[in-house]
Structures are given as structure tokens and as C-alpha cells.
Amino acid sequence: MSKTIPLASYLFTRLRQLGVGAVHGEPGDYSLRALDFIRPAGLRWIGNCNELNAGYAADGYARVKGMSALCTTYGVGELSAINAVAGSYAEYSPVVHIVGCPARKVYASNRLVHHALEVGNMRVYADMYARITAAQANLTDARTAPDMIDRVLEECRVQSRPVYIELPSDMAEAQVDGSRLSEPLHVEPSANDQVLEGAVVEDTLNRIYSSQRPYILVDGLVRPDGIVDEVNELARVTGFPTLAITFGGGIINGSLENYHGVHAGKFGSLDHTPYTDSADLALLFGPLLSDTNTQGWSAVPKEDITISFRRNSIDIGATSHELQIKSFMRSLLSKLDPSKISSKKPNPPLASPRDLLKSLSPPDPSAPIDQDTFYLRLSPFFRPNDIIICANGTSRVGGRDFILPPGAKLISSGVWFSIGYTLPAAQGVAVAQREALEAGQSPGRMILFEGDGSFQATAQELSTIIRYRLDVTIFIVNNDGYTTERLIHGLHEEYNDLAPWRYLEAPRFFGAPEDGSYAVETHDVKNWGQLLQVLESESFGDGKGLKMVNVRMGREDVTKNFKAALVLAGEQLLAELK
Known part of the structure; x- marks a missing residue:
């Protein structure tokens, strides 16, 4: 690999290294020069009908691949996409939004150019995006641009949320240090404090072992949190009655005997509230507890019986512990002793959608x-x-x-x-x-x-x-x-x-x-x-x-x-x- 390469080549190669295979978007004059480097980096260009739709498509791609790329032009393009990117932020979908911007001298001139709102306020759109993205980078200096790209891409993966990159049109071909591409990005979460992790694992296990009417409740952030396999294994090993909140539908293996479908309070096809209202332990994974997701919060378990497993914290009742969920779940599963779990079955038995279909x-x-x-x-x-x-x-x-x-x-x-x-x-x-x-x-x-x-x-x-x-x-x-x-x-x-x-x-x-x-x-x-x-x-x-x-x-x-x-x-x- 040559010592220096074009900045746009560096950016798209980094995306390829992270498993991205396509860039969704709509071309615009400020982004055209950057688009020339998509195919040489091994990526596909997917041209959408407008930027909003491109943002939606990138969101869908990211939910399957773990990261996606969206490219729009400055102002009109990025504002067209902002609704989609906000949705990705709200629902933890890791989209890298690359915005082709006016050349640096245009910013310095403060002259009114097309797609700008007013003189002297060229970065107003970046200010808007700062509220709906996990990290931002303005690539105006070839010496610092690779480091800025690496930082925002790492944040995109670690936080599983959108990030925002401003790429001025005169920077697409700026030469940057290409040797950095041999260094892998740091996309793994930081390690847990082992003493704290061990103590919280022990507390969680004691509550699991002593529970007489437990249940597992799975919501949609389990997937971006990267614990689908772990949660399924916990459901299988414990045999606890397992339910999903609407956003979490499809995460648990539907063939598990102890999976009883989506918990929608009294508004679902099956009403499991007689059991959940009398439960003494709720293990809540990946919660996104909006009104519509929980039927007016009717499916939310009582705080005093709930352990909430979130991306970066384990909340036991009202007490929160800063712990990374992937490591915690692996430790929990490795120390779980199935022989200590109560073998009591719900009485009366809980129905499932499988029962409904058979009927x-x-x-x-x-x-x-x-x-x-x-x-x-x-x-x-x-x-x-x-x-x-x-x-x-x-x-x-x-x-x-x-x-x-x-x-x-x-x-x-x-x-x-x-x-x-x-x-x-x-x-x-x-x-x-x-x-x-x-x-x-x-x-x-x-x-x-x-x-x-x-x-x-x-x-x-x-x-x-x-x-x-x-x-x-x-x-x-x-x-x-x-x-x-x-x-x-x-x-x-x-x-x-x-x-x-x-x-x-x-x-x-x-x-x-x-x-x-x-x-x-x-x-x-x-x-x-x-x-x-x-x-x-x-x-x-x-x-x-x-x-x-x-x-x-x-x-x-x-x-x-x-x-x-x-x-x-x-x-x-x-x-x-x-």
C-alpha cells in the first residue's frame, strides 16, 4: 500500500474493513468527487430516489450487517435524510452519514452559496446533526482527518448509533497517511471491572435461584447490544417463561417451549398479565420502553422485581451498575448452575402463539x-x-x-x-x-x-x-x-x-x-x-x-x-x- 492515499479512499476502505459492502445515497455536486472512490474501495453504490429513502435503506442494511453508509450532499440532501438518521439514533442503528460539503475556502469566505441558509452560518446543519448522532467529524485537515475518521467509526460501532462526517469537496483527493489502514480499529467495548462484574453476577444468580415466579422479557435493543445468542441460551437453560415486547419480536427462538410470544398487556392476542403481575423476578433485556412499544407502558414490569440488562449498565431495582453487557452475560452463563433453579412451572400454564395456531x-x-x-x-x-x-x-x-x-x-x-x-x-x-x-x-x-x-x-x-x-x-x-x-x-x-x-x-x-x-x-x-x-x-x-x-x-x-x-x-x- 502506498504511503499516502486520497482521503475519500481512506474513508471508504475503513468502511469496507468494518464489513460495509454498499453505500446508499443520492449524488450532489458537493459529493461527486468523493463518490469516485467508492468502487475502487470494493464498495457498491446504491442510488436511491431521494435522500430520505436512502437513509431508511441504510438503516435497514445496518440492522442486518452491523453498520451501513449513507452519502448525501450538503444542506438540502442531509436535511432530506435527517428524519431517517434521527430514527436510526432513536433505535440504535449504526449508520455512517457522509456529507459532501462546500470547499474549505467557501466556508472561509462567508459568501452565500447554494444550499446554504444564510451568510456566515455555513455549519448550521452540522449543529443540527450533533443532536442526533453519537459522534461527528469535520475533515478539514489532511493531517488529522484519518484519526477523526477512525474515532467516529469506532463510536458508531461501539455505541450502535449514527455518526456524521463532513467531507469538503476539496478534501476528497487530499493525500493522507495510508499506512494507518493496516492498524485495526478498536470496536470492542471496554473491559468490565472484574470485581464489580463478579459481585453483580453473584447477586443476579442469587435472585434467579430464589425466584418462584420469574420471567424473561426481551426487547429490541438485544440485537444491537449483540446478545441475541446469550439471551436465547439463558432462556433455554433456565426454562423461565419468556416473553418479548413488540420491538423485541423475533429475537427469541420461536420453537422454544418456554417462549410464549409478545407481551402486550391486555391488548395482545394472549393476555399474560395474570402471571407477570404476580411475578417475583423479571429479567428485562435490551429495553426501549416507549409508550407504543409497551401498550401505554402496560407491559413494563414493576421496578422492585426487575433486573434491566442494558448495553452499558445492569440495573437492579433502582440501583445501576456500569457494566458492559456482552462480557457480563458470558460471565453469568458460565457461572449459572441449572440444578439450583426452581423447576416450578406456571400454574395455570401459559399459552403461546403456537397454541393459538393449532386451535x-x-x-x-x-x-x-x-x-x-x-x-x-x-x-x-x-x-x-x-x-x-x-x-x-x-x-x-x-x-x-x-x-x-x-x-x-x-x-x-x-x-x-x-x-x-x-x-x-x-x-x-x-x-x-x-x-x-x-x-x-x-x-x-x-x-x-x-x-x-x-x-x-x-x-x-x-x-x-x-x-x-x-x-x-x-x-x-x-x-x-x-x-x-x-x-x-x-x-x-x-x-x-x-x-x-x-x-x-x-x-x-x-x-x-x-x-x-x-x-x-x-x-x-x-x-x-x-x-x-x-x-x-x-x-x-x-x-x-x-x-x-x-x-x-x-x-x-x-x-x-x-x-x-x-x-x-x-x-x-x-x-x-x-
Whole structure:
């Protein structure tokens, strides 16, 4: 390797070293020179339809690969993406946002240039991003730029949150020390104080051994915290009743006998509150305890019985200990003695989604498809290593009932809930899966459940899926508008309506080839018979190319228990206005 290399080459090579294989984004004049160095660094450029969608796609890619890259231009581009990056920050998705900026002399001149807000305030956008990123770097000096890049990339990985890099257009080709690339980055968390770790492990084990009515509660930050395997092993070894919070769906192996599905308080398909309300120990992993994630905090366990396992702390009741979770979990598992655990089973036994599925009789083929059983009945369609994404609203709630095979993942939002996120995110996930396939792995299918309203928000990313010939299966839950909002407020109001799109004509409009070089399959289903015929089709099940199913459902149809939650939300909204 030469002693000096262009700064942009250094940056993209570092990303490649950290496992990033693609850069999502939208070109702009301030970033064009930097983009020339993407392909030589061994990365793919994935050009999106706009910067917001690129941010969503990068978020989805990061949730699978552990890090992603997003490149936009200064001002208009980065502001278009800021909503997506804020969502990544809120939900701990490690996205590296590279912003092509005006040349350094432009900053020094204080003259008004395009995309600037006003004279003399060129870095106002950087100030905005400082609030929604874990670290920032302004690469204005070739001598310090490599060190700044290394620092922010390390923070991105260690904190699992977005970072922000300003790359002035005249710095892309600035020569920097390339020998540093032989030195690996420090992306492992700092070591725990062994005395403290040992004491907290001992305390935790004593509480586990003495508990008579324990349960494990898993939320979505388990995945970015890097303890999926450890939490699954703890659930298996202890045999404790194990539940997920909505954001944590799909983390626990669905075939475990002691896994009883998503805990949604009294608003889920299964109500486990009689057991959780009387429990004497709750082991809470990766919590992101927002109102929507916990059904108005109804699924949050009582503090006095809870041990919360967070990325950088173990909280026992009201006492917090600064400990890194990965090391702690390994120590806990190594010292756990299963013979000391109470073998008591819940009485009465806790039900699971598996029990619900077994209790269902075959649907009437001519009957309309309903929200109450649609998601549960889809469970046999899933295969190991599939990645399933559920959009906000009825899809996210229905997806709580999915029974997933080993290795399958479920992605949904825990707190940000930005409409339109999931179609671009599915595109990002599909890129990550293609990279896995090219690396000789066996990735599953990319399956998206998205409402008609969410699809309309970012539909143009269907063209990106087609452009790069990605493998994506899409179920459009078409209930003619914003059903979740209808039931909260405005059941028959125009503001909850949507334009009646011909969804299945979208592939052709967005340029899907008609020569057979890329498989496109579309289906319009109105009843159970039509849906089951699609699901049993071998060509549909292979997940290759683009598959789209327009699933027509009732305009006001939601699961019974979710309807109760929405009615309650509407009542609370009304009460706040009085």
C-alpha cells in the first residue's frame, strides 16, 4: 500500500474493513468527487430516489450487517435524510452519514452559496446533526482527518448509533497517511471491572435461584447490544417463561417451549398479565420502553422485581451498575448452575402463539381475509433465516403473533414510527442478503408486510429494488387508508383516506423488465382461498425477484384487542383536550 492515499479512499476502505459492502445515497455536486472512490474501495453504490429513502435503506442494511453508509450532499440532501438518521439514533442503528460539503475556502469566505441558509452560518446543519448522532467529524485537515475518521467509526460501532462526517469537496483527493489502514480499529467495548462484574453476577444468580415466579422479557435493543445468542441460551437453560415486547419480536427462538410470544398487556392476542403481575423476578433485556412499544407502558414490569440488562449498565431495582453487557452475560452463563433453579412451572400454564395456531380451524376459502388471524396463519410460510419487516400500524401489531423458525429475524420500529420507512428498509436488507449470498452464506427471503398508506409514502423505492434486481416479497395490507388513525380519531374523516392506487401496476411503471431477466410476480387476493393458493405456489415461495400481493382487507378491520387499545388512545386524546 502506498504511503499516502486520497482521503475519500481512506474513508471508504475503513468502511469496507468494518464489513460495509454498499453505500446508499443520492449524488450532489458537493459529493461527486468523493463518490469516485467508492468502487475502487470494493464498495457498491446504491442510488436511491431521494435522500430520505436512502437513509431508511441504510438503516435497514445496518440492522442486518452491523453498520451501513449513507452519502448525501450538503444542506438540502442531509436535511432530506435527517428524519431517517434521527430514527436510526432513536433505535440504535449504526449508520455512517457522509456529507459532501462546500470547499474549505467557501466556508472561509462567508459568501452565500447554494444550499446554504444564510451568510456566515455555513455549519448550521452540522449543529443540527450533533443532536442526533453519537459522534461527528469535520475533515478539514489532511493531517488529522484519518484519526477523526477512525474515532467516529469506532463510536458508531461501539455505541450502535449514527455518526456524521463532513467531507469538503476539496478534501476528497487530499493525500493522507495510508499506512494507518493496516492498524485495526478498536470496536470492542471496554473491559468490565472484574470485581464489580463478579459481585453483580453473584447477586443476579442469587435472585434467579430464589425466584418462584420469574420471567424473561426481551426487547429490541438485544440485537444491537449483540446478545441475541446469550439471551436465547439463558432462556433455554433456565426454562423461565419468556416473553418479548413488540420491538423485541423475533429475537427469541420461536420453537422454544418456554417462549410464549409478545407481551402486550391486555391488548395482545394472549393476555399474560395474570402471571407477570404476580411475578417475583423479571429479567428485562435490551429495553426501549416507549409508550407504543409497551401498550401505554402496560407491559413494563414493576421496578422492585426487575433486573434491566442494558448495553452499558445492569440495573437492579433502582440501583445501576456500569457494566458492559456482552462480557457480563458470558460471565453469568458460565457461572449459572441449572440444578439450583426452581423447576416450578406456571400454574395455570401459559399459552403461546403456537397454541393459538393449532386451535384455528381451516378458513372458509370464500371468506374475506381478516386481521385477527391473517398474521398467525402466515407463520407456516416462513423459513429459517428469512427476514420479515412489519410496517407501523396494523402490520406491526399483527406481526406480534408470528411464529418464526430458527434464524428468522423480525424488524419493526420501537419508538420512531416514521411512515414509509419499511419499503426502503427492505431494499437495504435485500442488499445485505445479496452480499451474504455472494459470500457463500444461505440467507433467507426478504418479506415485507406494509400498509397501503406506508407504501404510498415511499413507493418510488420499488424502482430501486427493480433497478438492482433485488429479491423482495411484499404483502400490501390494503385496507383503504389509515385504519389505525381512523380508530383513534376521525373514523369517517377525509384526512384518513388515501388515493386508490392500482398497486400491482407499479412494477411495470417503475421499469421492471418484461423479457424474463428478472422475475416479477403479482397477485390480487380478496379471500382466504386466493391467498392460500398464492402461498402454496412454488414460484411465489422461492422468494426470487419481486413478488407483490395486494391483500384486500376491511376498511375498519383490526385485531380485536388492538381495537380496544386504539379506542383507549382516542379517549386519552380527547381527555387531553379538555
